[in-house]
Structures are given as structure tokens and as C-alpha cells.
Amino acid sequence: GEDVEQSLFLSVREGDSSVINCTYTDSSSTYLYWYKQEPGAGLQLLTYIFSNMDMKQDQRLTVLLNKKDKHLSLRIADTQTGDSAIYFCAEKSGAGSYQLTFGKGTKLSVIP
Amino acid sequence: NAGVTQTPKFQVLKTGQSMTLQCAQDMNHEYMSWYRQDPGMGLRLIHYSVGAGITDQGEVPNGYNVSRSTTEDFPLRLLSAAPSQTSVYFCASSKNPLPSVTDTQYFGPGTRLTVL
Numbered sequence: 001g002e003d004v005e006q007s008l009f010l011s012v013r014e015g016d017s018s019v020i021n022c023t024y025t026d027s028s029s030t031y032l033y034w035y036k037q038e039p040g041a042g043l044q045l046l047t048y049i050f051s052n053m054d055m056k057q058d059q060r061l062t063v064l065l066n067k068k069d070k071h072l073s074l075r076i077a078d079t080q081t082g083d084s085a086i087y088f089c090a091e092k093s094g095a096g097s098y099q100l101t102f103g104k105g106t107k108l109s110v111i112p
Numbered sequence: 113n114a115g116v117t118q119t120p121k122f123q124v125l126k127t128g129q130s131m132t133l134q135c136a137q138d139m140n141h142e143y144m145s146w147y148r149q150d151p152g153m154g155l156r157l158i159h160y161s162v163g164a165g166i167t168d169q170g171e172v173p174n175g176y177n178v179s180r181s182t183t184e185d186f187p188l189r190l191l192s193a194a195p196s197q198t199s200v201y202f203c204a205s206s207k208n209p210l211p212s213v214t215d216t217q218y219f220g221p222g223t224r225l226t227v228l
Contacts, residue, residue, distance in 0.1 A: 004154065031210060042116075042202050042219025043155070045211050088154055092210060099170060102154025 004103035006089055011109045018076040020106045022089030025070065031092040032065060033100065034074045038085045046074075046087075076108075084110045114138050118203050118220035125193040125227050133188040133223050135203030141218075143209045144186040145170070146178065148199040149222075155202065161186055162209060193227045200224050 003025045012018045024032070030051050035043040049056045049063045049072070056063045062075040076083055086105040119134045137144065145160035147170075157170030161180040175197060177189040186205075190197060203220040211217035 008152075033211070040221075042204070042222055043217075044219070045216045048211070090154070099157050099160075100155075101171075102156070104152055104154050 004089055004091055004101050006087075006103035006106045008104065009107050009109070011111060012079050013111050014079060014081060016079055018074075018079045018083065018108055018110075020074045020076075020087050020089075020108065022072040022074075022103055023070055024072065024089070024091045024101075026091060026101070027070065029070075029091040032063075032072050033090040033092070034061075034063065035088040035090060035102075036085045037088065037105070043088065079108075079110050081110045081112055084108055116203055116205050116218045116220035118201075118223050120223060121221065123223060123225050125190070125225065127194060127227060129193050131190050131193065133190070133201055133203075133225070135186045135188065135220060136184050137186075137205040137218070138184065139205065139207075139218065140183060141205040141207050142183065143207070144180070144203065144205045146176070146186070146188045147202045147204065148172065148197075149202060150199050158188065158201075160209075190225075195227045198225060198227045 005023045033048040034046045036046050037043045047058050060077045064073045086107050088105045089103040090100040116137045142163045146158040147155040149155050156172045158176050159178040161167045164180050164183050167178050201223045204217050206217040207215050
């Protein structure tokens with residue numbers, strides 16, 4: 001079945017850029033998503049990218065997709081303490097269902 | 113708009129007990145879903161619904177029932193609770209099945225369930 005892998009932890013200094021990486025196995029993935037989860041809260045959709053795109057930029061967020069290597073990354077520019085959270089990568093396969101497969105999440109800690 | 117509401121926030125059950133987790137949304141969203149989140153794991157889809165009267169199984173449906181008699185409500189029933197069902201449960205809703213930033217998916221605050 002589909003699998004989505006992420007590194008579990010990332011620590012950066014305030015003001016630096018953060019890069020969170022994700023790999024997936026389903027070559028028929030059509031949509032790839034990044035969600036943010038703050039402590040004690042549900043998930044918040046941050047951004048997404050279609051599989052026919054290489055890059056998408058939205059203010060401080062840049063998503064890069066390497067479809068050949070099945071690698072997705074989320075870059076957060078000028079990381080702030082409010083960016084501290086768990087970030088989940090998720091994919092929607094092209095299999096005709098509405099299910100998303102989520103990674104285990106990367107906990108981003110921002111050091112003031 | 114209250115968004116997506118879930119009750120209760122916390123619940124402790126004994127093995128074998130049954131209960132219903134409530135989920136409601138006031139945004140007239142057609143698509144609703146239930147996920148569970150276990151420590152160190154991503155969310156896994158339990159059941160989903162694309163509209164009133166229509167439900168379908170997700171990745172981990174065993175031990176759970178759902179119904180969708182109205183657009184607003186999507187309760188999740190645990191038939192006979194087991195310790196393996198200890199988890200945080202999230203309900204989500206969206207206008208369309210595939211979320212986008214302009215048609216985002218809204219999550220409730222979660223229900224933390226412990227089964228002893």
C-alpha cells in the first residue's frame with residue numbers, strides 16, 4: 001500500500017529557514033499536502049501541490065516536488081517561534097478514493 | 113460559525129463498553145470524515161461520508177460504526193471498546209472531498225479516548 005515517510009524532529013533557530021522533507025511511494029499520487037498541528041489542536045491545511053507541478057510558493061512557504069524521486073519538501077522562510085508545531089505530509093493517490101495517507105509528522109522546534 | 117465541534121473532549125471507557133463520539137459542523141459541508149491519531153503516527157481514516165445518507169469505510173474501520181442522517185452531524189460509534197482503540201479522534205469536514213487552500217478542510221479539536 002501507500003507509504004509516506006518523514007523525519008521525526010527538526011530544530012532551527014528563529015529567523016533561519018526550515019526545510020521539512022517527505023518521501024512517498026505511490027507513483028500515482030495526484031495531490032500532496034502539508035498540514036500543521038499545534039499542541040492540543042486539530043490539523044490545519046497549510047498548502048498543497050498538484051503532481052504536475054514542481055514548485056509552489058505561498059508567502060513564507062515553498063513546496064518543492066521531485067516526482068521522479070517521490071520527494072516533497074516544505075521550506076519555511078524566516079522561521080518564527082509561532083511555527084513550532086508538528087508538520088504532516090499527506091498524499092492523495094489517483095486510485096479514485098478520497099483517502100489521504102499521512103506521514104507520522106515532523107516536530108519542528110524553533111529556538112529563540 | 114462554530115466550525116467543527118466534537119464532544120466529549122476526554123473520555124475514559126472500560127473494555128467492552130460502547131459509546132458515541134459526536135461531531136457536528138455548521139458550514140453546510142457535504143464531506144465529513146473521522147480520523148484517529150496514535151502517538152508518533154499520522155492520521156488514519158476510519159470512516160467518511162460524502163453526503164447525508166452516504167458513508168464508506170476508510171483505512172481502519174473495524175470496531176467503529178457511523179451514520180449520516182443529516183448534513184450537520186456525523187457520529188462515530190464504538191461498539192465494544194478495546195484498549196487498542198485508545199487514541200485521539202478527529203472529525204473533519206470540507207465542502208469537497210479533496211481539500212485545497214481555498215476550500216480547506218476543517219478539523220475539530222479532537223476527543224482523547226482512553227480504554228482501560
